[in-house]
Structures are given as structure tokens and as C-alpha cells.
Amino acid sequence: MSDVAALAGVSKMTVSRVLAGRGVAPATRERVQLAIDELGYVADAAAGALSSGRSAFAAVFVPSLASSNFSDTVRGLTSALEPHGLQLLIGDTDYDLEREERLVRSMLRHQPRCIALTGAQHTPATRELLVRSGVPVVEMWDLPATPIDAAVGFSNAKAAREMVRYLTGRGYRRIGFLGGASELDRRGMERLKGYLQEVKAQGMGEPRVVRLGESPITMSHGAPALEALLQQWPDTDAVMCVSDMSAFGAIMQCHRRGLSVPGDIAIAGFGNFEMAACCSPTITTVSVDAYGIGTRTGETLLAALAESDGAARHASARTSTRKSVKIDYTVIARESA
Amino acid sequence: MSDVAALAGVSKMTVSRVLAGRGVAPATRERVQLAIDELGYVADAAAGALSSGRSAFAAVFVPSLASSNFSDTVRGLTSALEPHGLQLLIGDTDYDLEREERLVRSMLRHQPRCIALTGAQHTPATRELLVRSGVPVVEMWDLPATPIDAAVGFSNAKAAREMVRYLTGRGYRRIGFLGGASELDRRGMERLKGYLQEVKAQGMGEPRVVRLGESPITMSHGAPALEALLQQWPDTDAVMCVSDMSAFGAIMQCHRRGLSVPGDIAIAGFGNFEMAACCSPTITTVSVDAYGIGTRTGETLLAALAESDGAARHASARTSTRKSVKIDYTVIARESA
DNA sequence: TTGAAAGCGTTACCAC
């Protein structure tokens, strides 16, 4: 920066102002810009962060980057935050709360301006770290009973109940559920809960649940899960899957067995992945705007940042937003159920 | 840090050493650790980076986080770099070289220790920025004629030729190609090039190419692309798709039309996505180890870092690795072709 | 094994 200042015949402060886009005389600004280009100068973000006391980072934690659900959410977040000069620090927790805690701990070293994480469940230490960090926090993809700060999501249980009601509305009464075996996928567990609640509420008798494979259940688990279901309850007339992935696997297995979908058995998914609209038959599913969860989360965080800036200026106390943004979902009726 | 030092009755330097895991007497170390825990102290990475002159960031640029190909590569990179304390800064270029340039420019402000990017094509300014940055650079997913520094990838054209040879080996002679319409997906263009080369080499007559939809072609373009192909060349006996995504769309369209795959028409994909093994029929494809590209890239970068550390210690000149790592691929014969 | 001082490259703050 000194070099640039010298070449332009100004002080470092003026260079700093040019870079920040503050009030500088047009002529001066141009000279400085020329010097910057000539030297190929790139300002050091670390120095800026240290000096100003504010980084340009936002941290986000997702269970998996491999799921299009969460990569869409990350893209949405990026689209909301990048225009404000925030660089995303992405942590892939691999559905592991301990790993989430380690990642949060290491991310906090970078002093992120705000934090987004997935789900309502975290280790006590994670919660403590987040609260102590003093930055805006949004939990996504769920509506926690006791949010850390704000939340952007929906009730996975209610959404699942709606799908069961859709199926019963189409006349299906012997409805099975396919999901993952482990408890790690909290959203999946909520959907199972919703299924069980609705089956009970409608007096549909014994629930027909198959849980197979690590959570979240993958495409390839769909086939064996369907087999297990049909073996235990051969008269099943509809299957609700924890995600479109497993629904797809189940449908492909029906092809192999020569079962017609939905003629012999109806199959529904969850998430409205790209494949659901493309598969033959097209898959009936619950549509959730994953990208929108990202953008809404970004907006919520930006609002909290703006507010805390204002608060700082007015020397008032730190504001806690504690807002819950409810995300819409809809059952999309397609061919498979 | 001063607070921690005061509470532990030591100097800041000792606290710093404890955090860095350097030589500190066990008793002292324990006292300091206690103070850290008590105060919930989190070291500031920006200050550390500024002071030491080295950040803990690695930058990676991918065309899209939505593609499982690239998210797998990112996961592989993470697995290689995270254990070395490097935090990934991920840039989603959206297949846009101008956007890549902007992202590189803004990433460089964070002084990444090393950089990975996708493909061989970049704007001149991007190349210049990367070279001037002086940090190790790896280009992934391709083998550039003139790499910026090092490369980890394979020849998409050769891989495509191998698939054509596989198909002709199975007796197919009237082979079509489905791909995206735009030039942005360089890897896709290379695959098309390979197809054209092999069709010519084997004297198979007029190439049967359908290019449809933005690149990279999605699942939903597979169906209309197949229709267009069959309309123009009704006697086509095999279709090679630029990716498993479009192959899937094409296969589903065959289901709808009552065409048997591969009985009436064979269909092959590229990439060995999860769905390829799960679809009915299972999809013949070219398997590429996307995750491995990430880990190999990480290892290449780490080696370059270690070397440049050594070089610094020996006061020798900056080393340029200029290594090309060739990634294996194989045609996986499955049911669809 | 530990400590003191000097700086890293920027921005906040206050003069001019």
C-alpha cells in the first residue's frame, strides 16, 4: 500500500479510501487506481480485518455437500451474501454433531460476521460457542423449539403428515415408510415422526416402517428397502420415502420386478429433486425450496448485521433477532402416487 | 491473549506457543490451557495470518457446487487439506470465466496458501493473477497443454473415444451423441471432440450429434435430446451422452416411448454418478474418480507447499512443480449398453 | 523454557 501511495503521490490513507470507495476527489482516485493497476496491488484482507475489527466472512455448516438439497441452500446463501462482500466459509459436518462442534470452533478463529447452520440439534458446547461468539446465528431446515437465535425452515413432521394425507386422499390405506437406519439425519427422523403421527391419527393400524442403511438413505438403499417392506407387508399399496433418492431406488426396483407404479404400488418421495420431475414415472413428492432457504437465511443474517450496526452506532445493547422464518412446502402430485 | 496470559501468570508468548503446540513445559502448558478454557479464548486467525505472513486458507474454484462431480472433488480436497489446518475457500464460477476472474481476484485478498481450479481455460487476467500470486496452483479435471503450474486430470476426449470404441466393440455402428448447446462446459466439448474423432477414425459415416440446452446438460434435457436424435436419425442404435444426467433423461424417455434399453437402443453415460448404478437399466458409463481428483490435488498442493517451505529455509528460488497427475478412468459395462 | 520488543498491513480517529 505504501508503494501504491508513493507512486500515486498520496498517503496510504487515501489509497485505503479509494479501495473502500469513500470520499476521494475524482482526479486523486484515478491516479491511485492507475498506480494500483500498474503495481498489481492486492489489499490484504487479514490486515483489514484486524484493523477494522470486522472480517468479511460468513460461516455456514451443512451435513453434506453431496446432497443437492444442501448445495442448493449454499448457493442461495452465496447469492444473498456475496453482493455484500461476504465470503462464505463452508463446513461439511458429515451429519456428525461432534464434527460440527470442531468445525465451529475452528471457524470462529476467523471471526465470521454471521453463522448459518443446519438443523436444530447441536452439542451443548456448540451452542455455547455460538452464543458467546455474539454474532447473528440462523438455524436452517427446521424450526427448533428453542432456537439459538433465528431460524429459517419448516416442520418436516408436518410436511410428512401432509404427504400421508395426500396418499390417503388418493385412496391408499396400507402405506409404508422407507427411511435410514441411524438417528443422525434429524430431518429424516422428523419425517418418520410425522408419518407415524398421521397413521395413528387416521387409525390406519400398524405402521409399516423399514429403516435401512446409514442416514441419509441413498438411492441404492431404496431397492433393498422396498424388498424388505414387501416381504414383511406384501399387501402394501403405497410407499412414502424419506427422500426422492430412496423413492427413485424403490421405483427402479419396481421396474425390475415388473411392478407397475402406481398401478401395483404407489411411491412418493420428499424434496422435489431434479430427478423427481424427470424419472419415469415422474415422482410425487414434497417440494421444498432449498435455494430459497439459503437466500432467506442470507437475508435474515444481513438484516441482523444491519441492525447490530445501527445498534452500535446508537450505543445500545446487542440486538437479538430471534426471528423464525417459515418456509413453504407443497405436495406435488405427479405420476408415481 | 493478554487476559489468558495474565490469568495463567505467563507471557503472551507462552500462550502463543501453547496454541501452536511448540515447546512448553507440561506444567505451564496445563495452566495456560486451563486459563484458555476458563475464558473461552479463541485466537484470532486474521492477526495470526498478518503476523506470520501466512494464512490458513486454500482456494478452490469449481464450475458448480450442484454437480456431484465437483462437490465430490471439493470433499476430496477438504479431506486432504483440512488435516493440515487449511480452510477451504470455495468459489462457484457457474461455468463463467469472467466470474472466475472476479472470484480469483477477491479470493487473492485472503492470501490463500494454494489454489485449485477447474479446467484448462481461464481468462488471460486470471492466469496473470495466479502466476503473480506466487502460490502453488493446480488445474483439475483436464490436462492442459500449457498448465499454469500443475494439473490433476485426464483427457476427456480420450475417455470419450474409449466409450465409442466400447460401443463399436459391442456391435453398435450408428451411434449418436447428446450434449449441451453452449461452449461453456469445456469438459463436455472435449468429450464431443473425442466422439467425433473416433467416429471419423472408424469410418462410421456422418456423426449424429444433438446439442440441446444450456451446458452442462441436465437430466431434463435428456428426453427432448433423445427425441431430436431419433427424429433426425431414426435408425440410431446407440446413444452416447455427455454425462450420466442426460443419459438418465434419455433412458426415462425410452421407458415412456416403450423403447427397450438396450434392446431397441443402447444408451451410455459419462461420470459414473450414483444414479448410474441404481437406475433400471443400470447405466454403462465412464467411471472417473471425482473424489480422488480432489485428494490428489490436495496432495499435489501440499507437496508444493512443503517444497516451497524447504526452499525458503534453504534460501533458494521459488520452486515450480509443473507436475501433471494423470487420473485413471474406465468404461464400466452395465445393462444399458 | 520463557519473556520483551518490534513489527505484520490495514483502518479508525482526529487534525488540517
Next chain:
DNA sequence: GTGGTAACGCTTTCAA
């Protein structure tokens, strides 16, 4: 509109 100075919170370096 511009410049000087003092931090920001660490690590490097050197000395004890």
C-alpha cells in the same frame, strides 16, 4: 478532501 498516528492481536526474533 487529505494526511499523520495509533492501534488491531498476533508471531518472529533475539535475549535471558
